[in-house]
Amino acid sequence: MTKSRFNPWTWLWVTVATLYFFVPLWGTFDFSLRMKRGAITFLAYQKVFADPKFLQSFRYSATMGVITVIVSIMLFVPTTYWIHLKLPRLRPVVELLTLLPFIIPVIVLVFGLIRTFSRPPFRMTQTEFTTDILITAGYVILSMPFMFRAVDVGMRAIDVRTLTEAAQSLGAGWLRVLLSVILPNLRVAILSGSLITFATVVGELILADFLVRPALGPYMVVVGGGKAYEPAALGILSFGLTWICLGIIQLVSRGDVRLQPIGR
Amino acid sequence: MAFLEISGITKHFGQGAGAAVDDFSLSVERGEFISFLGPSGCGKTTTLRVVAGFEQANAGSVHINGAEVSSVPANRRNVGMVFQAYALFPNMTVAENVGFGLRVAGQPAALMQARVAEMLELIRLPDYGRRYPHQLSGGQQQRVALARALAVQPQLLLLDEPLSALDAKIRIELRSEIRRIQQELKLTTIYVTHDQEEALSLSDRIVVMNLGRIEQVGTPFEIYNYPRTAFTASFVGHLNLLPVQVTDAATGACTFEGTALASSQPAPNKQAGSARLAIRPEELVLGGAGANRLSGRVLSVNFLGNVVRVRVRVGAVELSVDMFNERKLVLPAVDAQVVLSFPAHACWLMD
């Protein structure tokens, strides 16, 4: 293992990958700093932050992101737990179901939502609040592959069934088992699922656009259509946000030794 | 009624599947140490899980301390369980693991701490309370799992192959530890294993199982020396089998390749014809003056430490002979012609 670190091929590929990844990023970043001719400034960023619509749409998207994360956790943790415990044969089916958002285009989903829920008896697109409920449901579906997978992998890393039975034989009921035994051991899995879900919601365009909600995605499109430097700055900002999310996942999963698989 | 009364438990997994457990009945007295012994897939775990409440039987009933528990969920049965995979909660320290059951029961913190300390003392890991499971060896983890199960003072302790993930030395050490603790607490215990040595050395009584059914229930001495079925005889300990012709079913007389042999019990099916004569390797003596004598040729001599196992070809069969080692023992040479003898009471006829 230690020897392969000095393998020149490894270094070559690392370099190529790094260039592939960072050159466009650097290009965008560099461009975003050149709003003022002949100078390096953060003017584009200032303009972005100065636009009240940016903050508005960011706040909206972030709020929806948090709500989606909470709903997803409440939906997928117990469901996945139940499948692992009682219906392991159903797991492949559910796995396939959760992949549907990858297969069915978002545009189809949004038309389906609108056609079904905007007419009686639902009429959910008539008020902002009910539209937000509808859009949250859509976000939950879109982030389903990430959330389910994260929780599923987390559950496979611990022996859910035996841990549950151990807790039960000590007198614990279902809720107790879920809250004191299963959830704490899924912290990293749930966190990574949550952050990816959050990032998905914040970057989502089509749902918000068609349901006419003031989200970050449509805002970025509008800005991108009419301006040159601000979109680059926005791109870098949203990239930074994603990186912070990933960084948090890394930090937490590495820092907490207790969440490592059971040792010998 | 006995403390634990298992009556007629039958369990099928799905339609068409054979019975994993078939009409299993057993009475266990308070404080008894019972082992379920049998080959893989014979239904030991399933039976245990029915008693624990993790599995619903298709038929039969379980009474613990006089109460029928079929409709009582696992977490209200007060039955402790120790798993092969330890199943410690990885997010909790050793002390938190041991105290979990007490916390669930809503015990005050002071009482809980005292009890945890007492339990850690019992398993001889008093200074390990603040460690996490992954910082312990397998043997230590299993001790903690035992302490965790005992902390809530269960009325019944169930162990499902608790030692099979450990290596030989720790296994022997820990099994005497389990026995010591069980005796100290006078705890009614069921211990599942497929290791006959474990079952023989630990148990008050052994339940030998095969294909979901009970083959025999008895003390280790009875199981080993008076096996009632061919399965028990060959599963527990090594057994030599001679194909013989029964000449007198009533007295158990028979012949093996022309040599007349005497056994002390009548033939099991009460009639003459082909049967098998069973003898334990340690009952055979090289030379000696037993009533039954066979001559053969030494194939191999295996020195196993306290025992020397000699393989001898007698006619068409190979027999194993165990001799206790001693410093003056003269080992037979390979290819030497030897005479084996054994007394009539040492062998028995089987179908």
Ligand SMILES: Nc1ncnc2c1ncn2[C@@H]1O[C@H](COP(=O)(O)OP(=O)(O)OP(=O)(O)O)[C@@H](O)[C@H]1O
């Ligand atoms: N959940 C299940 N679904 C279907 N069949 C099962 C299930 N659990 C056990 N079985 C079957 O029931 C039979 C008895 O299994 P059990 O686990 O009780 O055996 P065991 O005696 O504990 O074996 P081992 O020594 O390998 O642990 C086996 O044939 C097994 O395949």
Ligand SMILES: [Mg+2]
């Ligand atoms: Mg088993």
